[in-house]
Amino acid sequence: MSETPETALRRALEMIEPEMLRESARTDGGYVELLPDVPAPNPSPASIAMNNRVVAAIYEKLWRPFGVSLMGIAGMSMSAERAKAVADLRLRGPQQVLDVACGPGNFTKFLSEALTGDGLAVGFDISEAMIARAVRDNRGPRAAYVRGDAAHLPYPDAAFDAVCCYAALYLVPEPMAVLDESIRVLRPGGRIAIMTSCQPGPAPLGSMVGFGTGLAGVRMLPKNQFTDAFAAAGMTAIEQDIRGLAQFVSATKT
Numbered sequence: 001m002s003e004t005p006e007t008a009l010r011r012a013l014e015m016i017e018p019e020m021l022r023e024s025a026r027t028d029g030g031y032v033e034l035l036p037d038v039p040a041p042n043p044s045p046a047s048i049a050m051n052n053r054v055v056a057a058i059y060e061k062l063w064r065p066f067g068v069s070l071m072g073i074a075g076m077s078m079s080a081e082r083a084k085a086v087a088d089l090r091l092r093g094p095q096q097v098l099d100v101a102c103g104p105g106n107f108t109k110f111l112s113e114a115l116t117g118d119g120l121a122v123g124f125d126i127s128e129a130m131i132a133r134a135v136r137d138n139r140g141p142r143a144a145y146v147r148g149d150a151a152h153l154p155y156p157d158a159a160f161d162a163v164c165c166y167a168a169l170y171l172v173p174e175p176m177a178v179l180d181e182s183i184r185v186l187r188p189g190g191r192i193a194i195m196t197s198c199q200p201g202p203a204p205l206g207s208m209v210g211f212g213t214g215l216a217g218v219r220m221l222p223k224n225q226f227t228d229a230f231a232a233a234g235m236t237a238i239e240q241d242i243r244g245l246a247q248f249v250s251a252t253k254t
């Protein structure tokens, strides 16, 4: 069967648990819409930006590179970050990958290109503006998009071979709920890779940075929060790479 963006969308729809697929779910926008008529919440300036069509349009080329430079991810281009995600997730062959909080699909499409055969990368985000951009710019024969809330993923346990969540856990009000859901939908032996903020050292620098970013709705998360959470979940092969104000953490589910 030839793979097209339409077959990828149909397969992304089929992965969703039937009871989570409301009668009102739609695909007419080129993605699976699980929250029709429910706008994304806007609890902070950063969230408001993520739901804005102009920001969605400039996110991949301007907004993210600028934000990442503020985080001091020294010398790491987005292509290097994408390659790191593929390597940390050990992506290959016909795997099913979930890209949680995918924004405009700037990683999803790239992840999908590491797959072959029945491989599929599903980009999942709550922002209509971001998902619309993802459909426009980053659909592919193995890349499709779903709009929903990552704190309540509409998938059965162990549905995915790999889960990626980059540049999002510092924005969501309940990052550990999103993390728990991401681990739940990962199959045993599968890899998870996250990129999020990392609290700088002790006061006064730590509190100054934390206060400034907190006003914008971006939280500085403790250095051990995710390594500890993965260890507590019984995960193995936990790797952490701290760069400036960012941390990359990956692990294998047992």
Ligand SMILES: C[S@@+](CC[C@H](N)C(=O)[O-])C[C@H]1O[C@@H](n2cnc3c(N)ncnc32)[C@H](O)[C@@H]1O
Pocket (backbone or CB within 6 Å): 050, 051, 064, 100, 101, 102, 103, 104, 106, 107, 124, 125, 126, 127, 130, 148, 149, 150, 151, 165, 166, 167, 168, 171, 172
């Ligand atoms: C900064 S973007 C990250 C995009 C991409 N992963 C990257 O690394 O560039 C953060 C995304 O998180 C999404 N997001 C925030 N809360 C969410 C939630 N509860 N469920 C799904 N997506 C969420 C926002 O809509 C936004 O598109």
